[in-house]
Amino acid sequence: MLNSINTNPGALIALQNLNATNTELATTQSRINTGKKIANAKDNGAIWSMAKMQSASSSSLNAVKDSLQRGQSTIDVALAAGDTITDLLTKMKEKALAASDTSLNTASFNALLTDFTSLRDQITKAVQNAKFNGVSLVDAVTNKLVFLANADGGSFTVNAQDLTLAGLGIAGATFTDAASASAMIGDMTDALQTATNKLSALGTSSTGLDTHLTFIGKLQDSLDAGVGNLVDADLAKESAKLQSLQTKQQLGVQALSIANQSPQTILSLFKG
Structure with a gap:
């Protein structure tokens, strides 16, 4: 593996994984807050549209x-x-x-x-x-x-x-x-x-x-x-997933910290 202080592949991969975990965590927290797995058209346009039409029919009744x-x-x-x-x-x-x-x-x-x-x-x-x-x-x-x-x-x-x-x-x-x-x-x-x-x-x-x-x-x-x-979201499932993602987030932060420390080993090569 290339030893470089300009590029740290390990840190980049750790950061990508941490960002993905944070995205999943934000989605799960949104589902818990709203009680819905599809709260707007961005979540799933087709299902959201179908739900809106059925909800309108119900309200008109x-x-x-x-x-x-x-x-x-x-x-x-x-x-x-x-x-x-x-x-x-x-x-x-x-x-x-x-x-x-x-x-x-x-x-x-x-x-x-x-x-x-x-x-x-x-x-x-x-x-x-x-x-x-x-x-x-x-x-x-x-x-x-x-x-x-x-x-x-x-x-x-x-x-x-x-x-x-x-x-x-x-x-x-x-x-x-x-x-x-x-x-x-x-x-x-x-x-x-x-x-x-x-x-x-x-x-x-x-x-x-x-x-x-x-x-x-x-x-x-x-x-x-x-x-x-x-x-509607399955809140029991989302709660369990929240615990998992929070743990995964903590591990991701630690992995990124370890990857960021890797270039520090290069300094040892210049010590007399």
Whole structure:
């Protein structure tokens, strides 16, 4: 080997190895600090891009969940109103049945008519107040509501159900005598059947919306887990590697120190 004070191959090799160790150590420390093995595009452009796209899809699903949850609330309000309306229709049928009794005196008949009319008007009030965020599914104004279904802008449609007096076929329902009260019994039965059919349709829509919302939650969790698999660092592995690299760094510093001392032996050749 050439003995020279100008060039020290051993020191150059030791320095190269030490620099490589320091680079690995910096990478490992960055992974431990960030918790990610791929923190930016410099680490791995292809994987970073893939992870960013999947992360964006997962984040956009938050808007989908918000939309579906609004849908849940809107349907729940409509169903609550529907329960009230079916109760009112049942009571109206009872009043009509009672009023069909020909043995009633005028005062009793009029009292039943007043109750019947009051119950009918309460249906209108229930429909008018069955709104969530200003939107109703039972007021005959809304035909359908469309909610977000996926991150691509797909839709989940809920058809509205008209529970107004007109929608139930009893607009202006009343009776004037026992005979018309008796006829009203059938009308109330039909209205009750119509109401329950419409509520059944809303219930089916609600179940479908709930199922889809659950799916969206699972999909978002799967996307987040997938992104984690792509970019997250194995901290246990990185911790073990850190210990190894720190030891290797110390040995590299010692090796460089020894290599730098090598030219000093040349001085011994000039001692008399």
